Each structure stands twice: as C-alpha cells, then as structure tokens.
Amino acid sequence: MTLETSLEKPAPVRAIANAISGWIDRLGAVWVEGQVTQISRRPGLATVFLTLRDSVADISVPVTCSRVLFDGLATPVTEGASVVIHAKPTYYANRGSMSLQARDIRMVGLGELLARLEQRRQLLAAEGLFSTERKRRLPTLPGRVGLVTAANSAAERDVVENATRRWPAVSFEIAYASMQGHKSAAEVIDAVRRLDAHPEVDVIVIARGGGSVEDLLPFSDEGLIRVVAAARTPVVSAIGHEPDSPLLDLVADLRASTPTDAAKLIVPDMLQERSRVIEARSRIRQAVTMRLDREQGQLDALRSRPVLADPRTLLDARAGELDDWRVRIRRQLETRLDRAADDIDHRRARVKSLSPLATLQRGYAVLQDANGHVVTSAADIATGAALTVRVADGRINATATTTELIEENP
Missing domain, CATH: 2.40.50.140 (Nucleic acid-binding proteins)
Incomplete structure (x- = not known):
C-alpha cells in the first residue's frame, strides 16, 4: 500500500x-x-x-x-x-x-566458526591478498617501530623489553587498542591507519597474547585484513602463540610466532652484530696481513734475483756482448771494405785496359780531319788536307802531302 x-x-x-x-x-x-x-x-x-x-x-x-x-x-x-x-x-x-x-x-560452534573463517580465507586468497609477491622486506634497522597492542599488556612488555634489550637505541610509537571483544577490530584498524600515516614509523607490529579461537576473531576481521593489505608500511603479525593462526598472519608481511619472537625479528641483536663486526674485522685484518705477507714474499724474491740485487751485473754482461758485437761488426765491415776495394781495383784495371788512352800509350794515334771526324781510310783524305793527330800526351797538327792506299794481302 x-x-x-x-x-x-x-x-x-x-x-x-x-x-x-x-x-x-x-x-x-x-x-x-x-x-x-x-x-x-x-x-x-x-x-x-x-x-x-x-x-x-x-x-x-x-x-x-x-x-x-x-x-x-x-x-x-x-x-x-x-x-x-x-x-x-x-x-x-x-x-x-x-x-x-x-x-x-x-x-x-567452533567447527562452524572455523568453516566460516576458512571460507573467508579462500575468498581473500582468491583476491591475492595473501600472495608472497605482495610481501615486503622489513628494514634492517628501523628508525621507529609502531606497536599496536593493549595498554599495560604482557605483549607490550615482551615486545618493548626484548627489542630494547637487543637494540637499546630502538624507539617505539605505541597505539593502544582493545585486543579482544567487539570493539577490537575497529580500534586495531584505526591504530594501524594512524601508524601507517606516521612519517617516522618504518615497521608496524600488531601484538597480543594467546587465546581461544573466539578471542582471536578480531584478527580475522575482513576489514582489518584489507587495511593491512593496503598499508604502505611493512606489518608484522604477532598474535597468540605458535599454534594460533588468524588471517592476519597470512596478510602480514611477516609472521612472528609470539610477541617475543616479533622483537627478535624487527631489530638486530646488538651483541650479536658487534660480535659479527669483530669477527669480520678480524677476518679482514687476517686477509690483509696474508696479502701483505704474500706481496712481501714476492718482493723479497724479486729483490733476491741477481739482476735486482746488483743491476750492474746485467749491464756488465750486456756491455761484454756489446763489445763482442762491435768487434764482429768492425771485422765484417773491414772484410767487406777490403773486398770492395779489391773489386774496385779489378774493375779499374779492366777499365784502363779497355780505355782508348791506354791504347794511345802503346803507340797508337787517332787521326782526325779538320771537322774533327776520325779518319779511318786514306781515301777520305785529300792531298794538302789539314789533319790532327791525337797521341797519348797531346795533339799534333799536320798536313797531308800524299796519301797511299795499302791493299791487304789476301
């Protein structure tokens, strides 16, 4: 109606x-x-x-x-x-x-409750909220640790005291919330959001002691799971004891079995780190000492060699070799020069023997007409022609009075 x-x-x-x-x-x-x-x-x-x-x-x-x-x-x-x-x-x-x-x-009932939690786990897992690819590594040494827990609780003391004992300089930003009851999920969500927005908080720890499945129901709340999944700051879940497994453990970046275990995971142990530094320093010193000893041994071995012990030894040996090469080179050069001189003498003698001047020295002469042409036949000279006679040491000017042809005997 x-x-x-x-x-x-x-x-x-x-x-x-x-x-x-x-x-x-x-x-x-x-x-x-x-x-x-x-x-x-x-x-x-x-x-x-x-x-x-x-x-x-x-x-x-x-x-x-x-x-x-x-x-x-x-x-x-x-x-x-x-x-x-x-x-x-x-x-x-x-x-x-x-x-x-x-x-x-x-x-x-507990069985039905667990079945409902399993169904919720499967639905959230299908969305990828529990995938390992989403999980981030915790900082090695956080500047400030955000802690969500109940006020004056044993979980608070476990986390703060153990973390401070391991690393005295660690500081906490604590956001108190109810860890049980109908208001717990809403208060924890609000605390996580406040710590996630804090610029100095590097990691967030959600911690409480053990309890029944019903007591831990707020930490399987879907709203809380989604807030933790969307947080930009790494979250550590430290809920209950080892057998307890609320859904918060699956979405958190790291699960701690107990609040005490969370303290061990978020900060390093100063004594252990100091021991590691001392051990590393000792190993480095030992490695450097061994390296120096090895290099010193090699240097001593090099210095013990004759060439380095007395560099003049090598120079003296090379100087002797250089003298030997100089003598050999001089001997070879002299031999070659002597051979070349002999060859020149032989060639000079041959040239002299073939020279026209040598022929003239043997009593021969060269007859030239007035034009400087060599006269090779008496028929080429007319009576009264001016002639020049070339002998070994000069020229003789003459005039042809008569010419006579000589017939060769057959």
Missing part, C-alpha cells in the same frame, strides 16, 4: 509511522548472523536487550529477547560471541525505532 501525499495534503507522523510498521511487519522472520557487542539485563524486565554487529561493516541493530529464551540457552551468550538469531523485525511507532525480536538464538 502506497501513501498518497502532497504538499497540500501531507500525511501525519502517525500515518507514516504506521506505514513503516506495516512494511517492516510484512518482511517476516529472518535468520541473522552477527557478533553480540552489548547485553543489557534491566532489573524487573522480562526482556533482555542485545546489540548485534555486522562482522565486516560498521553496522549494528538492536535485538530484544525474552529473558526465558535468553536464560534457557545451553551456552550463555557473552559479549563478543558470534551468534545466529532467528528474529522478526519490529518497528516501534511510538519511539520511531526498529529492532529485531529474537525467537531463537544459536551459538556459532
């Missing part, structure tokens, strides 16, 4: 309230799962008032339950317990509020 209203004909408040009550009443009974965050048992009232909170979103609804039903539960309901309620939504028109009227309350 739809109310017909207008500016001229507005509906009264009672009409609207009754309409809302009718709409909600038509919803019928529903099964609702959530976490009990508040229980109020007022004296003299036959009704118990509960607050049921959603496990993921920050939404809660009031629940009313008869005292008989509440007290008759086999397992008492406590704050922080996970329950499934069969309830009828009811709208109270006089107060303008809505609540769930419980008809049955059933506790979520």
Whole structure:
C-alpha cells in the first residue's frame, strides 16, 4: 500500500509511522548472523536487550529477547560471541525505532566458526591478498617501530623489553587498542591507519597474547585484513602463540610466532652484530696481513734475483756482448771494405785496359780531319788536307802531302 501525499495534503507522523510498521511487519522472520557487542539485563524486565554487529561493516541493530529464551540457552551468550538469531523485525511507532525480536538464538560452534573463517580465507586468497609477491622486506634497522597492542599488556612488555634489550637505541610509537571483544577490530584498524600515516614509523607490529579461537576473531576481521593489505608500511603479525593462526598472519608481511619472537625479528641483536663486526674485522685484518705477507714474499724474491740485487751485473754482461758485437761488426765491415776495394781495383784495371788512352800509350794515334771526324781510310783524305793527330800526351797538327792506299794481302 502506497501513501498518497502532497504538499497540500501531507500525511501525519502517525500515518507514516504506521506505514513503516506495516512494511517492516510484512518482511517476516529472518535468520541473522552477527557478533553480540552489548547485553543489557534491566532489573524487573522480562526482556533482555542485545546489540548485534555486522562482522565486516560498521553496522549494528538492536535485538530484544525474552529473558526465558535468553536464560534457557545451553551456552550463555557473552559479549563478543558470534551468534545466529532467528528474529522478526519490529518497528516501534511510538519511539520511531526498529529492532529485531529474537525467537531463537544459536551459538556459532567452533567447527562452524572455523568453516566460516576458512571460507573467508579462500575468498581473500582468491583476491591475492595473501600472495608472497605482495610481501615486503622489513628494514634492517628501523628508525621507529609502531606497536599496536593493549595498554599495560604482557605483549607490550615482551615486545618493548626484548627489542630494547637487543637494540637499546630502538624507539617505539605505541597505539593502544582493545585486543579482544567487539570493539577490537575497529580500534586495531584505526591504530594501524594512524601508524601507517606516521612519517617516522618504518615497521608496524600488531601484538597480543594467546587465546581461544573466539578471542582471536578480531584478527580475522575482513576489514582489518584489507587495511593491512593496503598499508604502505611493512606489518608484522604477532598474535597468540605458535599454534594460533588468524588471517592476519597470512596478510602480514611477516609472521612472528609470539610477541617475543616479533622483537627478535624487527631489530638486530646488538651483541650479536658487534660480535659479527669483530669477527669480520678480524677476518679482514687476517686477509690483509696474508696479502701483505704474500706481496712481501714476492718482493723479497724479486729483490733476491741477481739482476735486482746488483743491476750492474746485467749491464756488465750486456756491455761484454756489446763489445763482442762491435768487434764482429768492425771485422765484417773491414772484410767487406777490403773486398770492395779489391773489386774496385779489378774493375779499374779492366777499365784502363779497355780505355782508348791506354791504347794511345802503346803507340797508337787517332787521326782526325779538320771537322774533327776520325779518319779511318786514306781515301777520305785529300792531298794538302789539314789533319790532327791525337797521341797519348797531346795533339799534333799536320798536313797531308800524299796519301797511299795499302791493299791487304789476301
């Protein structure tokens, strides 16, 4: 049924309230799962008032339950317990509020609770929130450690005291939060966000002692898992003891089995590091000493060689060789010069023997006419012709008086 209203004909408040009550009443009974965050048992009232909170979103609804039903539960309901309620939504028109009227309350058993956690783990794993590629390495020596834990808790003392004992200069930025109960997840989320935004915090540790599966439920909260996955600062999960494994362990960059173990993981041991430095220094000194000894030995070996012990020895030997080569070269050069001189004498003698001047010296002469032409035949000379006679030591000018041809004997 739809109310017909207008500016001229507005509906009264009672009409609207009754309409809302009718709409909600038509919803019928529903099964609702959530976490009990508040229980109020007022004296003299036959009704118990509960607050049921959603496990993921920050939404809660009031629940009313008869005292008989509440007290008759086999397992008492406590704050922080996970329950499934069969309830009828009811709208109270006089107060303008809505609540769930419980008809049955059933506790979520451990087996069912673990099954739900496993289902949530699989869904988050499918999104890649637990993949190893996402995990970051912790800084070797953080400047400031962010710690999320309960105030004055044993976990706080374990982390702070053990970390300070290992590295006295370590400093902490502590954000306190409830580590158990319905407010725990929201407070831890707020603490992680504040520390993640702190510019000096290099690593965040979320620490608490051990407990039951129900006590550790806030650390499997989907909202907390997503906040840790989105954090820019590396997160260390130190929840419970070794067997405890909330989903926070899977999304954290590093899991510590206990808060004490977290202290050992976030800072190095100063005594151990000092021992390593001393050992490394000793190894370096030993290596340098061995290297120097080896180089000194090689240097001594080089200096002990004759050539380095007395460099003149090598020079003297080379000088002797140089003298021998000089003598050999001089001897070879003299031999070659003598051979060349003899060859020149032989060639000079041959040239002399073939020279026309040598022929003239033997009594021969060369007859030339007035034009300087050599006369080879008497027929070429006329009587009275001027002639020049070339002898060994000069020329003789003559005039042909007569010519005579001599016939060769056959």
